[in-house]
Amino acid sequence: MTQLSAAQTPQRTPGDGSRALYGGKSNRRITVRDITAAKERGEKWPMLTAYDATTASVFDEAGIPVMLVGDSAGNCHLGYETTVPVTLDEMTMLSAAVVRGTSRALIVGDLPFGSYQEGPVQALRSATRLVKEAGVGAVKLEGGERSHRQIELLVESGIPVMAHIGLTPQSVNSMGYRVQGRGEEAAQQLLRDAKAVQDAGAFAVVLELVPAELAAEVTGTLHIPTVGIGAGSGTDAQVLVWTDMLGLTGGRVPKFVKQYADLRKVMSDAVKAYAEDVVGGTFPQDEHAVH
Numbered sequence: 001m002t003q004l005s006a007a008q009t010p011q012r013t014p015g016d017g018s019r020a021l022y023g024g025k026s027n028r029r030i031t032v033r034d035i036t037a038a039k040e041r042g043e044k045w046p047m048l049t050a051y052d053a054t055t056a057s058v059f060d061e062a063g064i065p066v067m068l069v070g071d072s073a074g075n076c077h078l079g080y081e082t083t084v085p086v087t088l089d090e091m092t093m094l095s096a097a098v099v100r101g102t103s104r105a106l107i108v109g110d111l112p113f114g115s116y117q118e119g120p121v122q123a124l125r126s127a128t129r130l131v132k133e134a135g136v137g138a139v140k141l142e143g144g145e146r147s148h149r150q151i152e153l154l155v156e157s158g159i160p161v162m163a164h165i166g167l168t169p170q171s172v173n174s175m176g177y178r179v180q181g182r183g184e185e186a187a188q189q190l191l192r193d194a195k196a197v198q199d200a201g202a203f204a205v206v207l208e209l210v211p212a213e214l215a216a217e218v219t220g221t222l223h224i225p226t227v228g229i230g231a232g233s234g235t236d237a238q239v240l241v242w243t244d245m246l247g248l249t250g251g252r253v254p255k256f257v258k259q260y261a262d263l264r265k266v267m268s269d270a271v272k273a274y275a276e277d278v279v280g281g282t283f284p285q286d287e288h289a290v291h
């Protein structure tokens, strides 16, 4: 640890503890206002997906300040091929579990495909379910200019919105899984999308699979935080799908992922050891039995 000189020591409000999103001392649940303040302090922060209470409690205890109940639950938790089939009922159930498993993180619920595309009123009805039935603190939806009316009505109604531009996986059938914002025209469109969601009142915006230089430019242009995934190091925050970074995803993992553990191997080895103990008669031992 480097020693901070007195002049560099950040000033704290007495009794408030450290306010940093990661490593901060406050135990109350993080709010969107804390996220806004972090951008003003120039602080970077980590976000992870979560789909169940147990896993979310591990991330909460580790200090992850923001969790996304992503519709990536479709392919990473529910066994679908893509996020497209995921329903609002499924997202409500998973989001409620993640809220129950956490006490400190801000929980963002992803609005699934088909739950907001009809227009602002449908978006409000869907977001209201995630807020009332699951208890999320914010919702996320995909689309820049094309979703600005939805964002406006949700924000007017008191529901904080995280936007999501660049690669928007719910549109896989029309756009594929391709890098977005390459070339002058596409870059200008991404900048317009970023400004549109900020103007509509979004508190943050995910930039997915866009060139690092463009993501850094968007980050410098906006006053709301950018959350990158496959968007380089110049964004305010980063998000990864938790099963990807911990080595549990069954299928292909995008190349922007850094794997921090191989839980698939850890779990597989443990399960095989258990199976062999049962077959060989070495589990249970007397200490695992009642008499």
Ligand SMILES: Nc1nc(=O)c2c([nH]1)NC[C@@H]1CN(c3ccc(C(=O)N[C@@H](CCC(=O)O)C(=O)O)cc3)CN21
Pocket (backbone or CB within 6 Å): 071, 072, 075, 076, 083, 167, 169, 177, 178, 179, 209, 241, 244, 249, 252, 253, 254, 255, 256
């Ligand atoms: N397991 C998983 N991880 C994710 O990050 C993720 C999901 N699922 N599902 C929802 C979306 C879809 N995402 C994806 C899906 C595929 C690529 C992909 O195939 N990317 C190519 C690069 C494509 C290019 O260079 O144009 C790759 O090889 O990584 C990227 C993001 C991100 N999200």
Ligand SMILES: CC(C)C(=O)C(=O)O
Pocket (backbone or CB within 6 Å): 049, 068, 069, 070, 071, 072, 073, 110, 164, 206, 208, 229, 239, 240, 241
């Ligand atoms: C990849 C993130 C941003 C997402 O939308 C999800 O996990 O569903």
Ligand SMILES: [Mg+2]
Pocket (backbone or CB within 6 Å): 070, 071, 072, 083, 110
């Ligand atoms: Mg999603």
